[in-house]
Amino acid sequence: MVSRVIPVDPFDLVIFGATGDLARRKILPGLYRRFCDGQMPPEARIIGAARTEQDSAAWRAQVVEAIETFLPASKRDPSGVKAFCERLSYVAVDATGDAGWADLKGEIRDDVVQAFYFSVAPSLFGALAERLHHFNIARQDARIVVEKPFGRDLATARELNATLATHFNETQIYRIDHYLGKETVQNLMAVRFGNTLFEPLWNSQYVDHVQITVAEEVGVGGRGAYYDKSGAMRDMVQNHLMQLLCLTAMEPPARFEPNAVRDEKLKVIRALDPVPPEHIVRGQYKAGAQPSYLQDVENTASRSESFIAMKLHIANWRWNGTPFYLRTGKRLKARKSEIVIHFKETPHSIFDADAGNRANVLSIRLQPDEGIDLRVTIKEPGPGGMRLIDVPLDMSFADALGPEVADVPDAYERLIMDVIRGNQTLFMRGDEVEAAWGWTDPIIAGWEGRGDRPVPYEPGNTGPEEAAILMHRDNRRWREI
Missing domain, CATH: 3.30.360.10 (Dihydrodipicolinate Reductase; domain 2)
Known part of the structure; x- marks a missing residue:
């Protein structure tokens, strides 16, 4: 079967919660696989953001460890991992405060697709959305990805929807269900x-x-x-x-x-x-x-x-x-x-x-x-x-x-690339x-x-x-x- 992989447009993808379990197990190994398959253009960059105080080199080492842990040896190679890590950078941010946001703004480009993955607890969705708006980081066509659980009941789901809608319209919100x-x-x-x-x-x-x-x-x-x-x-x-x-x-x-x-x-x-x-x-x-x-x-x-x-x-x-x-x-x-x-x-x-x-x-x-x-x-x-x-x-x-x-x-690889394409068909x-x-x-x-x-x-x-x-x-x- 001949591969029909088509590269997506150049992008900046910010992963909030970049040191967390989901990022390590699924998001980062999946992005590495898309890179190896030629779907990630040379101009694409991935920016890790979390509260841990560390530099980009330390985070890259964590990404290498995640790839080696969660991908079999047949699906990785040292040169590919090294080339992938060259696209990575890290910024320490306070999701509920002001620290680090100016540094993050300096990392984001204006002439590429902007995507922000909220790989954090739902209680932080509102704070992240507010700061992306307050520090003028996200453009009007930027995309945000939010993980389940999206609410605990109807009342909390409505509250979350209303919070996100304060700063992003529905065409910008990607509620991900990996199934x-x-x-x-x-x-x-x-x-x-x-x-x-x-x-x-x-x-x-x-x-x-x-x-x-x-x-x-x-x-x-x-x-x-x-x-x-x-x-x-x-x-x-x-x-x-x-x-x-x-x-x-x-x-x-x-x-x-x-x-x-x-x-x-x-x-x-x-x-x-x-x-x-x-x-x-x-x-x-x-x-x-x-x-x-x-x-x-x-x-x-x-x-x-x-x-x-x-x-x-x-x-x-x-x-x-x-x-x-x-x-x-x-x-x-x-x-x-x-x-x-x-x-x-x-x-x-x-x-x-x-x-x-x-x-x-x-x-x-x-x-x-x-x-x-x-x-x-x-x-x-x-x-x-x-x-x-x-x-x-x-x-x-x-x-x-x-x-x-x-x-x-796998599911996360496909859905993240759909976010970059701006295709919401498989999102709630x-x-x-x-x-x-x-x-x-x-x-x-x-x-x-x-x-x-x-x-x-x-x-x-x-x-x-x-x-x-x-x-x-x-x-x-x-x-x-």
Whole structure:
């Protein structure tokens, strides 16, 4: 497969929180990969900004260590790392004070794309936006990138939106959700809207139900203090799974451009029915070879969930009567993320009862092995009459497109380059975030008001038994994790 990498325009990218975990793990190694792939023009520069008092040489040494830690040896080389570091500089700034901002202003050029990545706690978003404005650093066409969590509820999301809107308009704000940068998530849109084979069937007349799963093997680990204040609903459902749901269920946009796509996603969120308590299962992993959730978060009275499964309905013509089942959890059997479309059985079987009746299944695998699998019905080979079986038409990207596809940009790489291009298609709009919280808040308020406790589940399994029962009541079952 021939690479079609097109360099972006020259830019200055300022990373606030440049010494933090996200910058070390994802942002800086990702930028190095874009540099090696020829997407970063010679004039591009990356400026680290944080409160740590150090010079540029010290920060470059930290960047080298991050690249060596988080990228395999096959994806780096000393000369490339050295050339990449020549583009880096560092300024110590006080996010809530005046120190360092004049120095930062002296680093920023006026004749290139300006982007500012807020890789910091949301509580600092407003302070950074204010100082970029006060010190006349950001131009009127500058872009800011903000990480989740974007609010804890509708009220705080509105407050954050209002704070940022004081100094930046909506076309300048890039609310990043790395799930939208995954190759297969974007392929979902290509499968739906680029093939006449699927879109005519993509509705309640032909689709029995949809499953969206994001399963993790790891526990909450070192994120215990944060996670216990959010739980799986706030940490995963309100953003990641909601975005996957929107892309799966939305109407075809008039054009593949930012506002057209985001308008259709917003319609899906606004069409979501309230979810009754009996359609929700919450769980906490128990102790096994590793500590329990309660031990990980150091709170034996915690009522936050590490697992959640839900049955949703979308109140519109396309999806009337078709349930969507969402689940996500930690310390499960395997790491797996997928969207699965279960089509209905044929309305009438011409075969004997012994042949069986089958239904087609389309699965879009997001991780760990990106690809698309369509299960179709055929006759079982051999003598003995007509017996139907399901076989996969499997397209693993690495197999179908060659080994180069295994080295495609990861989500952060792709999304950061989209920021430089000024393409907001894969970023959340402010009203979209608020609509998601508006749907989420009553659900959380309901179980908090009732004093519901998550049910314990065995680690290394598929979650609470109650989640399986949620499906069994509808004569359905979850896909194997």
